[in-house]
Amino acid sequence: MDYLGDIQAFLPGVITAVAGLVVIIIESLKKESPLNFYVTILALAAGLIISVLSLGSEMQTAFSGMLVHGGPVAFGSMVILAGALFSVFISEDYLRGIGHYYGETYALILFATSGMLALAGANDLITLFVGLETMSICLYVMAGLIKNEKTGAESALKYFLLGAFSTGFLLYGMALIYGATGTTSIPEIGAAASTDLLFLAGTALLLVGFLFKVSAVPFHMWTPDVYQGTPTTLTAYFATASKAATFIAFILVLSRALPIMEGLNWQLVLSVIAILTMVFGNIIALVQDNVKRMLAYSSIAHAGYALVGLAAGTFEGYNAVLYYLFAYTIMNVGAFGVIAYYERNKGLDFTQVQNLAGLGFKEPMMGVSLSVFLFSLAGIPPLVGFVGKYYVFAAAINAEMVGLAIIGVLASAASVYYYLRVMVYLYFREEHQPITLFTPTLMYKGTIVVLALLTIYFGIEPVLPAEGLMEILSGYGGY
Numbered sequence: 001m002d003y004l005g006d007i008q009a010f011l012p013g014v015i016t017a018v019a020g021l022v023v024i025i026i027e028s029l030k031k032e033s034p035l036n037f038y039v040t041i042l043a044l045a046a047g048l049i050i051s052v053l054s055l056g057s058e059m060q061t062a063f064s065g066m067l068v069h070g071g072p073v074a075f076g077s078m079v080i081l082a083g084a085l086f087s088v089f090i091s092e093d094y095l096r097g098i099g100h101y102y103g104e105t106y107a108l109i110l111f112a113t114s115g116m117l118a119l120a121g122a123n124d125l126i127t128l129f130v131g132l133e134t135m136s137i138c139l140y141v142m143a144g145l146i147k148n149e150k151t152g153a154e155s156a157l158k159y160f161l162l163g164a165f166s167t168g169f170l171l172y173g174m175a176l177i178y179g180a181t182g183t184t185s186i187p188e189i190g191a192a193a194s195t196d197l198l199f200l201a202g203t204a205l206l207l208v209g210f211l212f213k214v215s216a217v218p219f220h221m222w223t224p225d226v227y228q229g230t231p232t233t234l235t236a237y238f239a240t241a242s243k244a245a246t247f248i249a250f251i252l253v254l255s256r257a258l259p260i261m262e263g264l265n266w267q268l269v270l271s272v273i274a275i276l277t278m279v280f281g282n283i284i285a286l287v288q289d290n291v292k293r294m295l296a297y298s299s300i301a302h303a304g305y306a307l308v309g310l311a312a313g314t315f316e317g318y319n320a321v322l323y324y325l326f327a328y329t330i331m332n333v334g335a336f337g338v339i340a341y342y343e344r345n346k347g348l349d350f351t352q353v354q355n356l357a358g359l360g361f362k363e364p365m366m367g368v369s370l371s372v373f374l375f376s377l378a379g380i381p382p383l384v385g386f387v388g389k390y391y392v393f394a395a396a397i398n399a400e401m402v403g404l405a406i407i408g409v410l411a412s413a414a415s416v417y418y419y420l421r422v423m424v425y426l427y428f429r430e431e432h433q434p435i436t437l438f439t440p441t442l443m444y445k446g447t448i449v450v451l452a453l454l455t456i457y458f459g460i461e462p463v464l465p466a467e468g469l470m471e472i473l474s475g476y477g478g479y
Helices: 003-009 011-029 035-053 071-097 106-120 125-143 150-181 186-193 197-213 222-229 232-256 266-285 291-312 315-344 363-376 384-397 401-430 444-461 467-476
Strands: 060-062 066-070
Touching: 003 060, 003 066, 011 035, 035 071, 035 106, 066 071, 066 291, 071 106, 071 186, 071 232, 071 291, 071 315, 071 363, 071 444, 106 197, 106 232, 106 266, 106 401, 125 150, 125 186, 125 232, 150 186, 150 197, 150 222, 150 467, 186 232, 197 232, 222 291, 266 401, 266 444, 266 467, 291 315, 315 363, 315 384, 315 444, 363 384, 363 444, 384 401, 384 444, 444 467
Parallel strands: none
Antiparallel strands: 060 066
16 A cells, blocks of 8 residues: 555645644644634635646555545635635634634634545545544534533534434435445446345435435424524534535536436436425525525525535536535625625624615625625626536536526526525615624635636636636546
8 A cells, every 4th residue: 555645635625634733733822813714714725726726637446445536626626725725815814803712713614524525535434434433523522612501502503413413314325325336436336336126225315315415305403503503604514615625526426326227327416406496495584584594595595505406317417516616605605705794793693684785885895795795696697607507507418407407597597586685785775774884804805806807707708717717527437
């Protein structure tokens, strides 16, 4: 075994895990030290650079076939690390501002990110389970970070109980698949796949576990409460990095372990789930007054759009999902970041849409950035959200799933209402009382502006950046 080569293959995950240990040591020596933030930023940035440099490489195995790296996995790792990095940039100022800054938060983010990277590169069911649980346990703790508030404890408990329940489904499914095939290696499972009852039952349970983790209907119950009760900048991390990691693992399992065959029609199952998720997420989001809950139901709908690409069951569909995760990460971290900025101001509960009245002109850069993110989430051109949805729906049409694509387009059109509703309050309603917003730090404002510019750049000239990224993905030749 080439230990040095294996470590090099998983270097971003190793860096984040070691940095997590360093943060714990620093925190034990000096509480709430600023060094925690800088160590976290350096580790995530280093991992991100390594992943970007690996984009042109072919997919290879490491750790005796337990992990894969390079190829689409490198792209997925880039998305995960970018989501984590941007979330940390906006967390430092926000967590200190709301009085819930804990040094351990950064250690949890680093450990969770390491687990996500293992999950996204899993080539074996054991690796998949270890990565998933490393990620999940850290997220459970972060969900309950606000110790003195009932909502935080309630959301953390709900997340933990339902998460443990879904893990049971996932683990039992793995056990049945192992019993049917005699292996935990994902490629070997694909070679031994059959329509045997034991294998089909294991596949069904495995799908349930994954669908829970990506907040698909009807396994979405935990999402609104957890997103509302968790500190907003950490909610951004939950909604992007963890969802990206789970979807990437989902792609690897579907493409390598579950071949499309008669009697194993998981495409139909995912199509139905995608329709339910898109329709339900958007309908419930229409009636939400709390912006964080609205974005939670919006994220459920966006999981449905990504499931459309998975349901296509083609290489084009999987690539479209990867690109969609990239687009979703940029615009969603930005949207939660602006909401976190408004939330920090005293006087009113600024997570309620009515209380955002007239604030668009108070801090123009934040108001304009939020508008860009919401337009992009709605899929309005020429922004990155439109490009992402175009690739996903085009993949469904090319896979002869025209009806699924049409439902997706209609669901996306319905979402325009609740996104525009926020902007109407920002710019076309008078404020309830005179409010002076605090000036965000240069780092906070800079992060939001960069995300807004990326949202515009990857949409307004899609032939250059977007097509370039899709060309990188298409050049891999397979999963």
